[in-house]
Amino acid sequence: MSSTKGAEVARxxxxxGAALTVRADQIADDEGVASGDERTLEFENIVRxxxxxxxxxxxxxxxxxxxxxxxxxxxFLTNGYQQNVADVVGEGVFAERHExxxxxxxxxxxxxxxxHLLPFFGKAHIAYIxxxxxVGLSKLPRIVDxxxxxxxxxxxxxxxxxxxxxxxxxxxxxxxxxEAYHLCMMMRGVEKQNSKTITSALVGVFRDDGRTRDEFLRxxxxxxxxx
Ligand code: ZN
Numbered sequence: 559m560s561s562t563k564g565a566e567v568a569r570x571x572x573x574x575g576a577a578l579t580v581r582a583d584q585i586a587d588d589e590g591v592a593s594g595d596e597r598t599l600e601f602e603n604i605v606r607x608x609x610x611x612x613x614x615x616x617x618x619x620x621x622x623x624x625x626x627x628x629x630x631x632x633x634f635l636t637n638g639y640q641q642n643v644a645d646v647v648g649e650g651v652f653a654e655r656h657e658x659x660x661x662x663x664x665x666x667x668x669x670x671x672x673x674h675l676l677p678f679f680g681k682a683h684i685a686y687i688x689x690x691x692x693v694g695l696s697k698l699p700r701i702v703d704x705x706x707x708x709x710x711x712x713x714x715x716x717x718x719x720x721x722x723x724x725x726x727x728x729x730x731x732x733x734x735x736x737e738a739y740h741l742c743m744m745m746r747g748v749e750k751q752n753s754k755t756i757t758s759a760l761v762g763v764f765r766d767d768g769r770t771r772d773e774f775l776r777x778x779x780x781x782x783x784x785x
């Protein structure tokens with residue numbers, strides 16, 4: 559992705575990727591982590607039973623700690639349930655007279671489809687037109703993560719991101735485009751391997767004003783195969 563068009567383009571993708579790497583390491587490094595609480599143990603038992611039902615031997619070496627790892631990973635991948643928009647945005651809202659479009663594109667996104675509990679992943683592009691308030695640019699990827707780390711469908715995820723920004727900033731409008739690959743489609747061969755699902759949510763002037771909408775969609779799709 560090479561677009562640097564637009565007045566305010568922040569390349570959050572790289573930073574976001576780095577942060578995810580660190581946390582992924584924490585998942586892998588599961589030695590010595592207390593797993594004592596009852597819910598975790600129950601979760602582990604269920605995963606162990608799933609392994610049996612798959613015809614596996616949960617006691618073989620490679621699988622012995624798998625229930626523990628799965629419980630930890632699923633807890634991390636759904637920790638968005640424990641967050642709300644106010645926590646995530648924190649003190650990151652500022653008064654500002656800027657009234658041009660603010661856009662952050664190529665925000666990495668990893669979520670779990672609620673129909674198959676399989677990942678879908680891709681990118682989110684977010685823009686808004688301020689109405690007296692702006693939000694720290696790093697907060698937008700955190701809003702994406704908060705909703706992505708829940709069981710989701712891509713359509714709802716897209717709308718929730720837009721609604722959250724609308725509620726925090728009350729801007730003139732918000733536009734969100736999410737483009738994602740769904741492993742439940744790709745791995746099961748339901749769709750062609752490279753098919754990408756694109757969803758958008760448009761609020762305020764992004765919905766009502768054709769020029770704003772066109773500018774946003776052009777920036778969101780960059781030089782790629784958009785429309
Ligand atoms: Zn699915």
